[in-house]
Amino acid sequence: MAEGQTTTVSWVEMEDGCRLYVKILGDDWTRSKPLLISLHGAPGLSTHAEPEASYTFLSDAFRVLVYDARGSGASSHTGPYTHERWIKDIENLRQWAGAERFILAGASYGAFLALDYAISHGDRLYGLILRGAWANGKFGPMNVLANILTSNKVQADRARQVRLWSGTLIDDQDFEDSIQELLPFYAPPETDSSTTTAPESTEFRGSVKFYSATQNSAFGENMPRFDVRSRLHLIEVPTLLVVGRHDNVTPVTASQEIANGIPHAKLVIFEHSGHSPASDEPERFEQVLSDWIKAEGMLNPRP
Template identity: 25%
Template sequence: MLIIYLNGVSLNYARIYYYMGVIQMGTFIQAVDGTQIYVEDVGSGQPVVMLHGWPANNNMFEYQKNALLDAGYRYIGVDYRGYGKSDAPASGYDYATMASDIDQVITQLELKDAALLGFSMGGGIALRYLLNHGSSKISKLILAGAAAPVFTQREGYPYGMTKDEVDDLIADTRKDRPAMLEGFGKIFFEQEHSEPLTQWFHNLSVAASSHGTILSAIALRDEDLRDELPQIDVETLIIHGKKDKVCPFEFAEEMQKAIPNSRIEPFEESGHGTVLDEREKFNDTLLAFLK
């Protein structure tokens, strides 16, 4: 594997991958604890930082990336630690650590006036980033099917899975992760998609580390952002499928109540996977919000 150091700086470098005869180059950013975080940095113009859902990687935004590049934006797709091409350390899968990783990406790439999009678990991480690191480099926030303000049911919050159901998901992951992912995929989309496309999406999740998948599922189960959401101070668009079986639409309503300067764009024909269920509407809505 060839490693190129850019400008003599070891914290931000590029690796070239040979995959199925195609050369692929991506940037790696070093996190505070030394973990190497893979970033796909393509295009120019205003940066749009894309945070993927559990347990995929930034490639889930393939069709959004194409639309952003066509419209003249800079696509910044991040693979969390434990996912995609990033390192997979034994720890650091809580929202605060992953938000710190995102802060290092934004800081080391010297991003300014960036839009931040968080899908599903990425929505929780995006919110934690803004709460912990501020909004000086972020101009707009997009929460798409966000697993927030809380993913699991608790007192005063009767929405989503129970903690026991997430524990069962974790147990299934330990027993037969590919089978768990196949079952999870069956509730992910509302619309019918081709077998090659659903297999491609499944493969994104299979590529994740098993321990990263488990430990971030624990974070999903336990994190609670309700009391802090009023501190979010950037314009926020909430995209949410009305037929979402993973993060029910009530999540969007709770976020809209708590986040100042936010609005909901309901996707009537989408499940959790709005990026593919109503792909053209998603892209058009995103681009209109970015203008």
Template identity: 25%
Template sequence: MNYQLKEEAGFRYVDEGQGDVLLLLHGLFGALSNWDSVINTFSRQYRVVIPMLPIYDMPVRQASLEGLVAFVEKFVDQKDLHDLTLLGNSLGGHLSILYTFKNPDRVRRMVLTGSSGLFENGMGGSFPKRGSYEYIAERVAYTFYDPKVASKELIDEVFEITSSIPKCMNIVGIAKSAQRNNVAKDLYKIRVPTLLVWGLNDTITPAEVGHEFNRLIADSELYFIDKCCHAPMMECPDRFNQLLSDWLDRHPIYSEQLGNLETMTEFS
């Protein structure tokens, strides 16, 4: 981990590199470490920004996707970020979609990997069970094609979270909110170029979910990674980063802005 966690105005976040902004949003049990490879690779050319979502710290009555989207909006305003490329895994993908619905003028590109919003088999079909380390270890391993990716450090982190009653209440509240917020009927509103990277062996948001996002988002490209599950950027970082790099190169933000300017000039 070669980056610094910063604090400002009540926000904790990573802000590395310079250039077009890649705003990364983690999942329900996610952490900054999920994005290590993305930070290290893309901060050389882009400004990589990752807010720590207050999933476990927000008041239980606010523990919802609406509450998290409001948090992201406040963070983006606080940092005065524009022309965003949103990159979300799992719940973070769901938040990226909802944020784009509400703030289309801020978003120029979107990347979804294992996103919820259509269907999600959360925690392997059950809510987190408190007090059983073996159960948590099994459920964490379930999110990876290769169980060895589920390190003891990662399992310990999830176990600590699920051992707290207030945190578990927030998890359940947010999970129920995600189930209520099915985005299928509104995905036609997404007009920005969208990259979909899916683990072919995803057990949480199966391959069919990737296909459905691809069908419903007009300007989208879908790529599968074999022998990979729910978090491609962790399990297959080299392949994920290559797909992302190639796609970003083919969809530069400046060309879209230049095209809009030329169109305005033609009709002025």
């Protein structure tokens, strides 16, 4: 963030009493800058920390809004943890921020929510940024589970991983144990697994909280119903997809399928990245996003 800028922290209350922990990166009291909202992944595990680390570089040009989704981090653990409710929270935050339209960025599970939002509220968007997504919520978790169980990078407890990806975790400790054993799985091949952090989180060591109820809702209830393949053509805004060549969770083929279905989409593959190009190749990630934003005229978007 540029020298002299600040981060504004707010608690924003939803109409059902749920309080969301929200940060606006960069000081713009006049609200003259366009708004960018970035969604974190890993429900019940991740927080605003990953999108804050990934998108702070844009805070000179945008009001960058990041937050802990309900059921994650410091925000209230007030259900339901459904796509419909999470999307309503996005709409509430858009209105709270005073923006008629904005850029929406979603990472991993946040990309699934971003796809659903773009299909239902596309008139509210200038653009869409997706990192690590799939369009078919039935096939996606089964494919990643198959990759885990055949991987030579991890020694995973099979039954526990089945519980993780089917949304049937026993408790919060079961959730933590399942993620701990998966750390090397998320990294590109050349990364030292001893330095790998948890997916979607820059705070893993000793401070991340695990909420299995949120994860269970996401993968036990939402994912079996998530299938946007036949509706991708409804997304009319410019869309950027980024994916790591070595992403074992949301592989290149999944992003390619989405790019093929969205009329105005650009796919960029990061050759030295796993599931998190923003942290695996940060300089290139920032350059790719900056170039795309300029090329699409989003620094001074139309009203």
